[in-house]
Amino acid sequence: MTWKDLVYQQVVAYCNANGSRTFSLGSFFDANVDPFAKAYPGNRHLRQKVCEMLQKLRDEGLISFLGNTGNYTLRGVELLDAEKAELDTLDISHEPPRRKEYLVETYVRNVRWARRAREVLGCYCMFDACKNTFKREDGSSYIEVHHIIPLFEGGEDSLVNLSVLCAHHHKMAHFASNQIVHEVEAMLLDRTHAFLTAHPC
Ligand SMILES: [Zn+2]
Ligand SMILES: [Zn+2]
Structure with missing residues (x-):
């Protein structure tokens, strides 16, 4: 070797x-x-x-x-062992890559990054003028954490590549037409960059 x-x-x-x-x-x-x-x-x-x-x-x-x-x-592996195990329990291994990535992100990576992203980026949807959120029973604000460029397409596993979105815009970022998905990517990268520049952590 x-x-x-x-x-x-x-x-x-x-x-x-x-x-x-x-x-x-x-x-x-x-x-x-x-x-x-x-x-x-x-x-x-x-x-x-x-x-x-x-x-x-x-x-x-x-x-x-x-x-x-x-x-x-x-970068070189599509899924870590822990993520594969999680996928097995979700029984979605037949899903196409983009949907699979969405589910892995939602059910696995969320645990690691959600708190940090919410701390830094807040709890309001970053899509255009959306700003959607809602309070849960325990008083916390609901928002979903999203990797702007998916890891399997070479996106960074770090804050510069994270955004917070409401459920509707999160699905849009994954499942809209290719052209819209790319427009959303560019817009979110700009916003996160501007946010991190204005609020250095
Ligand atoms: Zn996402
Ligand atoms: Zn939204």
Whole structure:
């Protein structure tokens, strides 16, 4: 196995073990010192080598950097083990990709990102002048969190790629005609960008 294949294999295993596509070089390296040292005994520059391999994997589109955060996102696999398990329980594996992505996002990723996105972007639908929301029985405001560019199309798993939408506009962002979907993407990217610029966190 080449250095690059080994690093990629360990990245996939690491993300699966953590149930997250996002990882930092430090924690990834610390968790994998043993397998790397075992595969390349005597190499005194393991960390530097791993860093180089991550660059190569990025050049090949298998991972990406998350801005200046020092974090990486795994791209090369469609679904993590935890997401596959979730899909099995939903019994939607026959669904076409776009609907599948919507359901995975709604039922799996929501848990990880919903709170953060709501904290930063608020609870009002970001679609044009919509601003829709409603209060639930417990007093909290209902809003859905949406990945503007789907992860399986190369979107970032980070705040710059998140928006908050009411249920109707969320479905529209996924199931409208291709032209409308792309217009909505462009509009939401602009809005989230403007929002994060005006409210740096
Ligand atoms: Zn969505
Ligand atoms: Zn709306």
